[in-house]
Structure formats: structure tokens, C-alpha cells
Amino acid sequence: MESESACGSARLAILHNLAKVSSSEPLLVYLPPFSTAAPNSDLTQLPRFAQRHATAVIHYRWTEPSSEEESVEVYASGDEEAVHRYFHPGWPAPIHDTLQAYTWIVENLAPTNYARRDIYVYGSYLGASLATSLALTEAHPHERMAVRGCVAYNGIYNWTMFLPDHPINKLPKTSSRNFFEDILVLPGDPDFQELRQMTTELFNKPSDLFDSFASSCLLFHTPGLLVPPSFDESAIPPPSSLTDLSWLPEEMVEEFMNLKHPRKSPLVFPPRKSTLKIPEMLLLHDSAPPLPPSFLRRRQRRTKINYGNNFRTQAEELGNLMRRSINKVELKERMKWDEDAGQWDGEADRRVQVQDVGHDGDDAAAAAWLEDQMSN
Template sequence: MLRPSQYDVPQQVASTLHNIPQHTPSHPLIIYLPPFFQSSQASPPPLPSFLSSYPTAVINYRWHDPSSSSSTTAPSSSPSPTHQWPTPLHDTLFAYHHLLTRLSSPSTTTPTTPRPIYIYSSYLGASIAASLALTESHVSSGKPMAVRGLVTYNGIYNWTMFLPDHPVHHQRSKTLLTAAARGEEEHAEGSFFHYLKDKLPDLFPNPGGMFDPFASPALFFRDPGMWVPEDFDSSVTGDAMSGAVDALSGEGEGKTQTTWNLKPPPKSYLTFPPWSSTLKIPEALLLYESTAPAPGKGTRKRKTTTTKTKTKRRVKVRNTFEGQAMELGVLMRRSVERYELRDGGEGTVEGNGEEGAEGQGGLEVEAEAEAERRVGMRDVGPVEGDGTLGGLGERMAGEWLRERVE
């Protein structure tokens, strides 16, 4: 087997190429973003087995590794010892645009059909992979390559879910669990989510970075519905902010006079891709491991087929790998249905009335079916915790890619 070739792109971002000489420049290219940052002294990360036969470019972005201690050192050339956000985004974009030049067709003319790119990543890398896929999936841009598909596993697509004010922490207020107990349920001691929450100050310089849609790609499609807090543990709409308002208004001595809290901003949908854009929602497969049942709940069956979630129905999610995938997947499907297929760029479906309801209903069914085909969310079952997909996940991802690449 040929050894992978390695080269550095601007800002000392190491990228590794696999199986490039064995394929023509027009063959679909796989871009793999590892789940976590590995220092330049480490060996190049191995490819997942289902990618081993494809021409693949590995982008080794720099982002603080949550599995390492705070004393982990980075290459001496970097001014940031922890490589906080947006360093990983800058690294990925530099490497991606370098790949467009290095691996494009040698023809001097602009190709009529761009070379297809499919992106795979998991965990931290999945955040960047999803935003890259959503913003580089042009249907007509004159570029030599364009993203056509995305596969992710256990990704974080909305980092604001980790903040106290996110609605996910309040949507089950009528259950038997208290708010504190709900937090323990979603970030159980020893879980990866609990660990990520502790590492937020290492990953982001401040909470504002979590509101960047390139870090939280779900925010391309909707407003976060919350204010940016001062730190990772404070609530903007809680008692602390109300106390500050009382102090400014001279009512600090009478706590009973001020019983309201600051309300969060409205959580409204955004039009993405924008109407004037050449972007198109790429095909996607969002994989996630089985979510442990809540305390007091029995075990549930694993979903072995594509999750069919109505985009018109409000979906309540938890901050789990499943919840993260569900939110992004539903938003992507909604965009396909509402903006790409059903409206044809002439407005929204809301307010059409009953006139033409039968014909509109047929279009809705077709649009919904296409959206579900385009964007899939699947449960790969329990995994060993080593960061890999596992046997079932590898088969799902491999079959999905083969249908599109070969």
C-alpha cells in the first residue's frame, strides 16, 4: 500500500493525502476532518476503514483537544497554546481552498461540472464539517470543486445548548424532575457532554464564539433565541441580571418590587440558503449513538431506519448526540421543503389559505419525501466509547457513500 503524502498549507496546517494517484482528477474526493486535534508531532490519524479505498484529503485543523489536559502544548509556531475558536475554522478554510487548487483538474478552462466533494467527520470536527458543507455546496460557482454530501457522527451542531439559558433546559419544566436534576440528566458525570461543558473555556475564548454559525451550523437556519451571556455558567435572564436592573433603577432594596426577568429574544427561522445564493442543501447522513434513557424510563428500541421527523412539528430535543443531530437534520429538511422545492423562490407556504389545498398537499408530500431522502438521521446503537463508528455505523456510512461515489 502506498504511504499517504503529507504537506503543509498556510499557517502550518498539516494535510494528508490518501489514494490520490490511483484516481482521476474528476473522481469524487473525500475530505476527512479528524474528531479531535492532533499535534504536529503525532502520527497522521488513520482513515476510517470505510474511506480506505477513496481519494481522501485529511485536514488536521487545530482545536483544543478536550481529552487532553490544559498543560498540553502546541507546536511552537502557534501563538495560542490552546488553539481556541476560530482557529480551527481558519485552518480548515485555508486547507480547503488550498485543496481546490492542488487537486483540481489540470485543464486551463473552468470545468462545466465541478469535482464532487464528500465530507466526513465526527465529534468536534463534525461542527466544522457541517458548516463547511453548508457553505461550499454551490451548484454553479465556477469553482473546480464543490461539496455534494456530508456524513457526520456524534457531532455538536449547536454549542449554545450547553448554556443555561438555552430552551432545551426549560422545555420539560412540568416533569417530575427539577431544573437541577434535568441538568444532571443531560450532562451526567463522566459523560462526554459533561466533559465538553467543563472544557468550554478551553474551546472558546468567550461564549460569543458558540453563537458563530460556523461553530454552531444549526444557527444558519434559526436565531439562537437567547442572549449572549458574560460567561459559560451565568444566566442572562436569571436573578443575577434582574438584580442588576433593580440596582440601576434604584429598586435594589425592595426585591419584591421587581419580579420579572429579562425575556429572551424571539427564536425565529432564517432563510438559508439565502434567495440570491447559489448554495443548495447537500445530501447528508447525520449519525449518532444511542441515547441512554432518562432516569425512571425503560430502555427503548434503537432506530434502525432513517428518522422520519415532520419539519412542521415542533421537535423537543435534549442536549445529546441524538438531539444535536435531530435539530440540524430537521432544519436542513425544512429548508429543502420550504425554500428549495415547495416555493420555488416565490415566498413562504404560510398563509396560502385553503385555495388549491389539494394540489398544495401533493406538493407537500413530494417535498417532504425528497427532504427525507436528502437528509437522513440514523441511530448507530451503543458504541464502545473509543470515538469510532462501530460496525453498524461503518456499514451505514459506507453504503451511503458507495451509492453516491461509485
């Protein structure tokens, strides 16, 4: 299979299967699980199911090189690898790279005969976060070349859920404190915990987590949180720190005492006047680590309990928000003029699917879904 680099000196896009790339066949855009030190065209880095398709790999940059000396030394050589590696790390660098590469793809790989060409996006882990943002903001059905669907595996779709103030990290009023605290110390998915620990490397400041291009869920609702001073602090000072505020003006004291998080409110997305549409979406996630038998017995006595933040809760939240948008915005608007609107019952569940792939990885599910979508 042939491959070729493109998209400027930083080589942000690598093309595979060149014979198909210039045709009107559907194009797969692949965002790797993590940023790479420098891109290359090695086909072994592609998921096996992607190797049969015309594919553009977007090599976004997110984290800095492991060695500062290495980055300076390579940069001094003046080669393309240096251009790719020497940059200011952290958000929003990866979304800038992704959008730059996507723009190049649309401008240069559109069919010359004015035919339509479908784009499908696949990403995992950090690539999944970028893939969903790209798909949700570039799915224009009436454009002849645009995103039509997306597969995302084990992504983080709401980074604010890692902040201590987020409700998912709070003790429910109806739960036993000992029971809930025991849940919080259960061993979690190591891949998920690694992403949690990388937050301070991936983002330069807490407000970056509130960017809807990083946290796709925030396209659909306001955060419902104040921005904290750091990644591990609450935005609201504890009562003990407010005991002596006599040195402050009275109005500022009152402001501190009444400080609280704003209410989370739904947002209309896609905007009603835009040409965007929620694309075909498959959100895949690994199974959460199993609970010990003692927890399972206590779970049976509770109708609903919060089991914390993991790949499953991330996927389900985004999936539910997209389905709600289809039902409450798109189909509700359609009912105003479509006499056969009843035929769209179940459309949200069909278009947005969330699937637990156990511990076998996502290859089989992603391959089957993409084959079905790209062959239509």
C-alpha cells in the first residue's frame, strides 16, 4: 500500500491507499490514541480495519517530548521532525492541528467532478476526544465533502468531570458515606486513570477543560461549575478559610459567603440556524472493572447508585446528550412540516449507539460499523 505525507512542513496528515484517496470513495480520517513525537507513514501504526480504506492520519501534537534536551537538539537540525516537535505543548495545540489538517483534506481530496465524498472519523483515547469534536462541528449533510459518521473508543468527552467540584465526585445525599468512599478507592481502569493523571500535562490551565472542543459534552449544556484556581482545588473556598475576612470590603465578604456553582443548563446544539446535523455515531468503551461480591450484594439493595467516572460514564453521557438533541431539536423541528414524522421514531437510538466491547478491544465493532456505513 502506498502512503504519502501532506499538509505542510509539520506533516500533520499522512495519506494511505493513494489509489483510493483521489477518488470519490469514502475517506477515513484517523486520529491516533496519543500525540506522536513525529509522524511517519508506517502502516503498522494503522488499525488493521483502516488499512483497507483510503485513510488520512492526522498527527496532532498535544504533549511535549519526554526530554527537553532532545527537543532542542532535534530542533537545531532544522528538519521536518523538528518542526513537528518544537511547539508549545498542551491545549489548544491539538485542536488547531486537527482543524488545519482537516481543512487541507477537504480542500485537496474532494472529487474533481463535483461528486459527493463522505468522510468518516475514527479515534481512540485522546484521539477519540478530538474525533467527536471534529465530527460534531463538521457534519454538514448538504456539503459534498463533509463528516458523515464517527467511531470513538475510550474517549474523554467531558474533562471537567475530573475536577473535584464535579457532582460525579461528590457524595450523594442518599448514600452511605462508608459505601461511597469504598467505591471511590476501588481499583479503576488503568488506561482511564492514566488519562486522569495526564490532565495537568495535557491542559495548561483549568479553564481549558471547559473548552467545548476538548469536552464535547459542553456543546450540549453549560458546565454547571465555576473554574477552579487549580486542577485539584475547589473553586469555592472551604468555610474554615472564610473565618476572618474583616480585612475585605463588606460587599466582597458577602460575595465570598454566597459563592456557589451556577446551575447546569441545556444548550441548543446544533444551533437552529446552522447546517450542522448530529452524525452517525458509535461510542465504544471497555467494560468497567468488576465490583467485588460484597459490593454487588449492597448494590442490589439500591435502585440507583453512582459508580464514578470511567470510560462507560463518559460515553453514556455524550450518547444521551446527542440523542436528546436529535429528539428535542432536530425531530421536533421536523414535525412542524413533515406529515410522516412518525417514521422517525427510534431515529436517535439508531443514529447514536453506545456499545460495551468488554475487554477485547474495539477492532471488531469498529470494523463492522465502518464497513456497513462506508459501503452504503
